[in-house]
Amino acid sequence: MKKPISTDKGPKAIGPYSQAIDTGALVFVSGQVPIDPATQQFVAGDIKLQTARVLNNVKGILEAAGLTMDHVVKCGVFLTDLGEFGAMNEVYATFFTKDPPARATVQVAALPKGVRIEIDAIAAR
Amino acid sequence: MRFALLLLAMTACASPRRTIASDGAPKAIGPYSQAVEAGGFVFLSGQIALDPVTGKVVEGDIKAQTERVLKNLQAVLEAAGLTMADVAKVTVYLTDLGDFAAMNEVYATFFTKDPPARATVQVAALPKAVRIEIDAIAAR
Numbered sequence: 001m002k003k004p005i006s007t008d009k010g011p012k013a014i015g016p017y018s019q020a021i022d023t024g025a026l027v028f029v030s031g032q033v034p035i036d037p038a039t040q041q042f043v044a045g046d047i048k049l050q051t052a053r054v055l056n057n058v059k060g061i062l063e064a065a066g067l068t069m070d071h072v073v074k075c076g077v078f079l080t081d082l083g084e085f086g087a088m089n090e091v092y093a094t095f096f097t098k099d100p101p102a103r104a105t106v107q108v109a110a111l112p113k114g115v116r117i118e119i120d121a122i123a124a125r
Numbered sequence: 126m127r128f129a130l131l132l133l134a135m136t137a138c139a140s141p142r143r144t145i146a147s148d149g150a151p152k153a154i155g156p157y158s159q160a161v162e163a164g165g166f167v168f169l170s171g172q173i174a175l176d177p178v179t180g181k182v183v184e185g186d187i188k189a190q191t192e193r194v195l196k197n198l199q200a201v202l203e204a205a206g207l208t209m210a211d212v213a214k215v216t217v218y219l220t221d222l223g224d225f226a227a228m229n230e231v232y233a234t235f236f237t238k239d240p241p242a243r244a245t246v247q248v249a250a251l252p253k254a255v256r257i258e259i260d261a262i263a264a265r
Contacts, residue, residue: 124142
């Protein structure tokens with residue numbers, strides 16, 4: 001049975017999607033971009049700042065589903081510049097310290113609102 | 126009987142999430158696992174055309190790269206006790222959709238019957254400047 005997750009700990013959707021869908025066993029988290037949930041504004045800053053904001057958004061949404069980053073099994077990382085792979089990984093690794101999730105990383109042509117990174121995630125309960 | 130039930134309960138309570146590692150696929154080039162299993166599904170990281178022995182990008186065209194990528198996925202699946210027949214969903218990332226047909230030719234030889242659901246897109250670039258990356262979800 002699917003249940004949408006809605007929380008102030010992550011930015012409001014900027015389109016017709018839910019922040020996450022909880023199917024019971026799995027939770028599908030929408031691609032997050034670096035929007036501050038408190039102000040609903042895009043955070044200015046480099047890839048490290050943007051990566052931290054994005055992952056904090058994922059974390060907040062998971063918390064609303066009663067889960068933590070340790071439950072994440074798969075992430076998709078979408079960058080506008082793979083030259084930032086190393087810097088992104090530095091911050092990313094601090095959010096997934098043990099047995100990190102499976103992941104696919106690609107460089108895309110562009111992301112909403114001109115951000116540098118988007119990350120989506122699947123977590124398992 | 127009580128012992129068996131206890132064992133079963135312990136198994137059920139143990140972390141439902143486990144990582145899969147295989148020498149038959151290249152080591153991760155970042156903070157990710159080759160695959161993670163949970164809830165009856167195995168989530169495989171995106172594979173690129175790296176040779177697991179040398180860690181280098183394989184020489185050759187899109188066909189050679191596609192073959193290497195799928196062999197890498199196959200090795201990770203085998204480490205999880207699964208085969209290509211267990212794959213339910215695949216995403217194919219190409220740097221040039223002009224390679225679509227040649228990729229499909231090789232791809233079809235790995236999924237001969239009831240191939241998985243799939244999404245294919247062209248991306249701006251891939252790690253290590255390869256031409257193809259593929260990730261997958263398999264069901265036990």
